[in-house]
Amino acid sequence: MLEGSAQSYWMASSKSPEYPTLTEDIEVDVVVIGGGIAGITTAWELTRAGRPAIVLEADRIVAGVTGFTTGRLSALHPWVFAPLRESLGAKAAQLYARSQQEAVEHAAQIADQLGIQCDLERRPSYLYVEPAERADDLKAETAAVRDAGLPAGFVNETSLPYDVAGAVKLDKQIQFHPRRYLLGLAQDLVRGGGRIYEHTRVVDLVQGRRHRLTTDSGVTVLAREVVIATLFPVFSRALLDFRLVPLRELVIAAPIAEEDDPGAMFITREDNTRSVRTAPYGEEQRLLLITGESFAPGSGQTAERHRLLLNWTRRHFKIGDIHYWWAAQDLDTTDKIPYVGRVDDNLYVATGYARSGMSHGIMSGRLLAGLLTGEEQPWTDLYAPRRKHPIREAGPALKVGLSHLRRRVTDHVRATRTPVSELKPGTGTVARLQGRVCATYRDDHGTTHVLSARCPHSGCLVTFNDVERVWECPCHGCRFAADGSVIQGPATMPLESLK
Known part of the structure; x- marks a missing residue:
């Protein structure tokens, strides 16, 4: 038996209203399959733009992958910018940076506009290394981040309770309660004329002038346009089968005194990944969330990985009992860029967020809504699912x-x-x-x-x-x-x- 409650803190600390199950055949304009961050954001953006969308969720909205994330919303993604600039050029890196930073600001603006209470806090974001021999590589990454247009800087010290050899620092990023944020978006989506159906699993899709979707209860949905916003696309798999790699990471959460809060978000790919952030948690304390121990689904040794992550946390932070633990799932792509956009006539997909799902999910909603309303974003081609980068992807x-x-x-x-x-x-x-x-x-x-x-x-x-x-x-x-x-x-x- 592992220490702590085996549930996500985001799930345990928020309640969602019940949405109905689809029980009769319907014909609609736009269907979004999947009620996570990409699906809810896309449907909300479309509804706000005058094209009310319906969301079909197999279980409960914001209770799958998005309910088990870390809620770290930052444009500073680990070890992306130098490789991207080298393989696709400076313009691609700049578009990537712009799309991610605009997603950060967009979320802050929406939360303020709709009055969503989601514990949104502005914090610096750090990418760090501990071995001295990695510092030069990180300095090169810092230069690439700056060349891409983000006001980042290289520092030798952080507020972590252990030494680092160096870190890239980007100010004014966001940590928040992702589930409360998206549940607020869902409520506004319905108020605006969109619809949400839970416990409505789509089991078949036949493409045509009007796409025909069939649910697990036999109900038929006809839609002019369909967005597949599930983690791994449930349809159109042939295009992406060998370009997506599933992975899981463990998360543990424990109270920490306010004076011991490092006051920022931190991530490293060393030690099989370590991500650090905190969240409001009662009086005079915070909730410390540590993520790490990346592994492939089905590879086993989950208990041992949990032990390694827990021992690392106790060595570095002053914590008591573990209150929560859970596992988050995501997909890497073969070129480290998500696949978001049109895959066929009036069929769209959003997937492959490479452990940066918060900013990518918000970016996806804006990109897809732009495609469906004729107002394309400047970075549409960068994320196009049918793009081909043979040198970068072949291996x-x-x-x-x-x-x-x-x-x-x-x-x-x-x-x-x-x-x-x-x-x-x-x-x-x-x-x-x-x-x-x-x-x-x-x-x-x-x-x-x-x-x-x-x-x-x-x-x-x-x-x-x-x-x-x-x-x-x-x-x-x-x-x-x-x-x-x-x-x-x-x-x-x-x-x-x-x-």
Whole structure:
């Protein structure tokens, strides 16, 4: 049993009104699939521009990936600007910087305009390194950040309680309560004529002059334009299958005295990533949120990763008990730039936020709304899903493809050697039973449940996460409950139940 409550602080500290489930066929102008930051922001921007949109959410809005983020809203993304300038040129880096900083300011303006109480605080944002030999690389990144138009500077000291060799500092960034912010946006969206439907999973999409969407209850939606704003696109996957890499990171949250608050946001890719921020939390204290231990879904060792992150936190900060812990999921892209824009006639996508989902999500809403209303943003081509950067992407895309192939081979070998008889209550394994590769789980009462181990999205074999008690697909990040039901796509169907 891990220390702390196994839930996101953002989820535990905010309540969402219930939105209806779609129960009858409808015909609409614009449909947004997915009720996270990209989906809600896109629908809100469209509705404000005079094109009321409807949101179809498989579960509850702002309760998937966005409900488990860190709420760090900054234009200073780790190790992006120098590689971007080198591969695509100074203009691309400038557009990237502008799109991200405008997203920061846009969120602040909206929160103020709508009166959303979301604990929004202006704070400096730092990217730091600890080894002295990395300082020169970081100075080069600082120069690239400045050349891109952001007023960043290189510093040798920070307010962290441990020494660093150097850091890039960008002032006036934002930390906030992302769920409260987006729930406020959702309420304003409905007031403006948009609609939200929860517990409405889209399981099929047939493209045409009017796209035909089918939900898990058999309801049909006809829409002139469709935005796919799920984490991994549930449709149009062929374009992006080998250009998206799923990853997870752990988050722990514990109270810290106000005088021990470092007063800024910090991130490093060292130590398998460490991100530091705080949030308001009662009187005379703050909530310290530490993120890190990046890993691929289905790779196991979650408890050990949690222990490493907790020990690191206790070594560096004065904390007591852990109050919350959770895991956040995201997607890297092969060229480190999100895919946002048109993928086909009147079909759009937003994905691949590379652990910077807050600014990318807000940027996506503005970009997509601009495409649908004829007012394109200057950076539209930079994020276009059909862009081709063969030199920058060839190696990473090949690596993704080989990884999928390797998993398909090695997982089948592993499945033939795992003894089901050794399963303890609360654990699961993949085994070959009566000629079929099965996902087998033994519940706390000792009853064994058997499912197909093949992910319905692409056929990769799932693995069991003993800590969160879920099945995870390592290829595209699909996650399923112990009973096989879908927790997280791109899968739209559950794991097959076997007698």
